[in-house]
Amino acid sequence: MKPSITLAVTAKAAKLKAAGVDVISFGAGEPDFDTPVHIKAAVHAALDQPGIGKYTDVTGILPLRKAIAAELSAVHHVAIEPDQVLVSTGAKHSLYNLFMALLDPGDEVLIPAPYWVSYPDMVMLAGGRPVILETRAEDDFAVTAAQVREACGPRTRAIVLNNPSNPTGAVYARKQVEALAEVAVEKDLLVFSDDIYRQLVYGDAAYHSIAAIGPDIARRTILVDGASKTYAMTGWRIGYTAAPLPLIKAMTKIQGQSTSNPSHISQVAALAALTGPQDCVAEMRRAFNERRLTMVKLLRAIPGVACREPKGAFYAFPDVSAYLGKKSPEGHILDDDVKLCDWLVEVGKVAVVPGSGFGAPGFVRLSYACSMQDIEVGVGRLGKALAQLS
DSSP: OOOOHHHHHHHHHHHHHHTTOOOEEOOOOOOSSOOOHHHHHHHHHHHTSTTTTSOOOTTOOHHHHHHHHHHHHHHHTSOOOGGGEEEESSHHHHHHHHHHHHOOTTOEEEEEESOOTHHHHHHHHTTOEEEEEEOOGGGTTOOOHHHHHHHOOTTEEEEEEESSOTTTOOOOOHHHHHHHHHHHHHTTOEEEEEOTTTTOBOTTOOOOOSGGGOHHHHTTEEEEEESTTTTTOGGGOOEEEEOOHHHHHHHHHHHHTTTOSOOHHHHHHHHHHHHSOOHHHHHHHHHHHHHHHHHHHHHHTSTTOBOOOOOBTTEEOOBOGGGTTEEOTTSOEEOSHHHHHHHIIIIIOEEOEEGGGGTOTTBEEEEOOSOHHHHHHHHHHHHHHHHTOO
16 A cells, blocks of 8 residues: 555645745645635534534434535435435545445456546555556546446446546546446446535536436445535545445444544534535635636646646646656656656755656646645746756
8 A cells, every 4th residue: 555645745845844945835635725704603603502522423413414415416416315425534534434335355446547546545455456447638538438348347346436537637528427327337337426526617617427317327326525625624524425325324334433423513514514605616616717727828838748628626737758767957867757746846846746646657736726826936946947857
């Protein structure tokens, strides 16, 4: 099992900043906005109420599960009951519970690459085997139904669909989702639908729920979502799963024997997020869109860097393979993206995440969930640093 490369890059940049080094970090997948005021106000009010801060039901407080069930039912056009919802300590925890509950030793899970760094390791922790499906930049990093069909074997249990994608920002068109739904039904696959970025979609792109395609695929789809990205609530650690009741009961047993309930006050915050005003989401989305366009424009201006336009989430994923194998002014050969990224943070004073951690060597991930000033100065530093390589 490998350490999370995104957390490692973020920690390294933070350590340098703490030492007084002027580093601009594009590493963390975390909105730079504060948690919206009405959410914090609800928490302040709740703290004065009796019973807040106690254990809750392992699955989460009922008002929150009702709110989650109502929202997911509306988004995915399926009927979800509160007892089909499990609230966990972040969507990462939700996914971990899911893999642990569903996979037997040797079960295979199809994972399109580039992928979020933790999917393969979570599968392996549960005794499963990740099967990586390579995608291409020229296809906007979308896996095809034909690839899924060809990769299926007797032990294939499920496919992970992260839409929009971390790290690429890819968003699947409806026809692509329909084709994936068709092959999932044909091959009797479960779909682990990681929708944590579904409200962060830009331009003419739109989020299309695979569960909404029809009842056959809806029965095979497990929905994973959370408050972290949409409401700038990463540190509150609230994620949730919606699934058939037998699976939720199995996941609840695992959670009950490991972490028990998620933080009570964080659940109060999540309830306020889901049931309160949603204009904060639109405001953050507008800001992310402006930053997205600026970052892509600046990256494309760097000689030798190719960058597809991300349609969702808050990441750009440029190809920097033209710079691999080049020599730094200090005389080091930077022959892979990890060495390149280490040199960039140490010498260029800009932190980006190597694509190899996402199953895509030669690429790097930059988060535009930061200020416009950081984007302009940081991408400028990136270009100047790369120009020093020979």
